[in-house]
Amino acid sequence: MSKTITVRITGKGPGTDAPSVGDLLDQLRDYFDLLEILEETLAEDGQSAIVWRIVDATRVNPLTFTIQAFARQYAVNVDARADHVMDRALSGLRLLGEKAERPPYFAEPALERAERIFERVTNGLDQTEIETAGVAPIVLTPNVARVASKNARSVREPAGRPYKEVGSLTCPVSSGHG
16 A cells, blocks of 8 residues: 555635635645656656545644545556655655755646645645655745745746857858859
8 A cells, every 4th residue: 555645734814724615626736736747757658657536534624635546557556656756746845945946857847836836825825734654744834835936936937048058160251252
């Protein structure tokens, strides 16, 4: 049986810490889209073999969901693949929280999802915590998410597009006869 992912989401609003339906669903969707994008990037065949299923949910604040990886095809073991994808996602989100550097395997679509996850915590949600066994959880608070969102934006849209000269081209000069 593969490891599980535990996601805790807290909202903010007058008189409640319950997240709005839209924020909750969008946050879960973007995170699991991120996992699928990373899986396809890591897979030799570029195909997704994992279906993420909610196996438990609690209503005690914060709302907590336990999600587990299942194989799309019967009798296929996806445990190692799921572990690798989950580890890459958490380490990538953590890296973006620390510096403006593209995490390994985070192509443009993955960076877009990460940025949306961060921005939602700065605008509507109060906290998102994601944890798996054996890996330190990532806790996105508005302060952490603000920095991570800025870093993700910097990676996606660098301020100056520096270039690297690879070689040079020499052209014959015309002598003017012709």
